[in-house]
Amino acid sequence: MAQTEQFMEPAGPGTRVAETDTAIQRMRALRHRWPPGGGGTVFHRAYLRTVGGSPTIGGGGGAHRGGTAQEAASTLEARLAERYLSALSTAAAGGRPPECWRPLLPYRRHPDVRPVQFALAGLHAHVAHDLALAVVDACRTRGCEPAALEGEFERVGDLLALLEERIHDDLMPGAELLTIADPLTHLVSAWSLERAREAAWSAARMLWRLRGLPAVAEELRQQTDAGAGLVVRFLLTPSR
Template sequence: MKRIDAEFDARDGVACFNRMYLRVTELVAASLAENYFADGAFIERMDVIFAGLYLRNVEAAKAGNPVNAAWRPLVDLRDDRRILSIQYALAGMNAHINHDLALSVILTCKERRTTPDTSPVHADYLKVNELLARVEAEVRAEFEPELVRLATADAESITHILSTFSIEAARDASWLSVQLLWPQRDIPFTYDRACAGIAETTGMVGRLLLTPVPLSAS
């Protein structure tokens, strides 16, 4: 993620999300060192798998290959200068949480021979919400000067778009996806179709978050 931060233009849509996600990763790492989680080994492994799902799409985009439907809006619109940095950051979190997070829980549970309902998987999952809430607040504050420079009507339009997304709500929805996917994990046909449906729905939300708002004349 640090390499991506150094390599991409600061206004690149993926780079805007990457800066936010790097902060999340640093907070999780610090919390692991402080024994914040009941099962630190599980969270550490899940964090690696989680990051890998994101990085896989970054590499696919660099190679000119198709990316997952959840990530497609961010990749397709990454160079649109009518879209604000905060829109890119939250659209990336939408893709990563509403799609990738559920898969990372499933994959980690399978690898460690446990289940999402086994303690303390869900309790530790909820603890991450507190870290994400901190980062979301930091990011919104960081990008607030962008909104201040806009005309009142423009700022209201963009604020309305951004208010449709909440990290906490996204994580709640992702856990519901875990509950949906877990019983289907060993039935490839239904599991793959369910994953595809989640990806498409997540992509639709991402497309909404990245709605360009024509700015009024100064």
């Protein structure tokens, strides 16, 4: 993925709902590409269990420009998955994925970095970097302003909240293994999905306003990527 062109091309109107299913199928095809202990594998499997087991977001709501609320949500959900898949494809081809994904994708399981850390690090990269760009991609596809997708943004946020809940339920050590003094307690409690989502929405709106100034927009994207990468590295701090 070239550094000078970071936005997806619009998809045809007949492909929007099918795009989400296609992205899920691609994720399923990739689930055995990494060793079981890899950091990227931990996030990938949690993500796939969540999106693969949920119906398309946005089944209700009123009409939106260019189609129904379900189509709008499918567009945003598909664009978000495409951002993640693009990072995977770039890394697999030996290229340089976004900075926020670099600490995670090549990692093998570090004995002192727990699975929940890898999963939350992937979730942060996906929200703090990919989500903002996915909103811009969806706006270009549908020919609308970010404000027209605010409801769909919240619905996709509900899916991400479900993913966070699943990560905690499946990967967080039990009370018998985790004490208040455990560094993992502080790492996990220091991160907030809600704050990451709010920052992503602000970044998306700013990137959309800067779409006529591609060099400035790219500078903002790189700054957003670098900030997300810093938090990812923090979340991957060995907890012992």
